[in-house]
Amino acid sequence: MHKYDGRATTCASPEIVWKLLVDAASWPLWSKVDSLDTTRSVDLDPGGDDGVGAVRAFRTGRIVTGERITEKVERRLLAYEDAFNSSMYNYHARIELKPIASSGTGIHWCGEYETSWLLGWVMPRYLQKFMQGMAEGLARYAEECKPAQ
Secondary structure (H helix, E strand, C coil): EEEEEEEEEECCCHHHHHHHHHHHHHHHHHHHCCCEECCCCCCCCCCCCCCCEEEEHHHHECCCEEEEEEECCHHHHHHEEEEECCEEEEEEEEEEEEECCCCCCEEEEEEEEEECCCCCHCCCCCHHHHHHHHHHHHHHHHHHHHHHH
């Protein structure tokens, strides 16, 4: 089993960070994914508040990965697992948000997965960097959204 662990902090409130996290359509604005593939996604909320069971398909380059939401605790936790992924299996991830006393939010994005022996040589370093970038992108974009809220 391989693991990754990404962390970031933002001066934006947990409410702002949460809104971005549960709205799959916002992910290409702040993350390293290129687009949300709505044709392969299932049960997306038209108002941008995807619920447990929704499958969000994200395209990065030529690769499309599907993530099924498995747990959701308002403004605190979003967990998901792989619904379809060509390079990983038994993938489970958690994104935890913690209010920071001096105003702001701590973001902890961690996951574990299995992959083929061959990909096991490159995937851990690649995914650690990619997911750290996801956490940092979310934190930065949430700060940009802060004045508009």
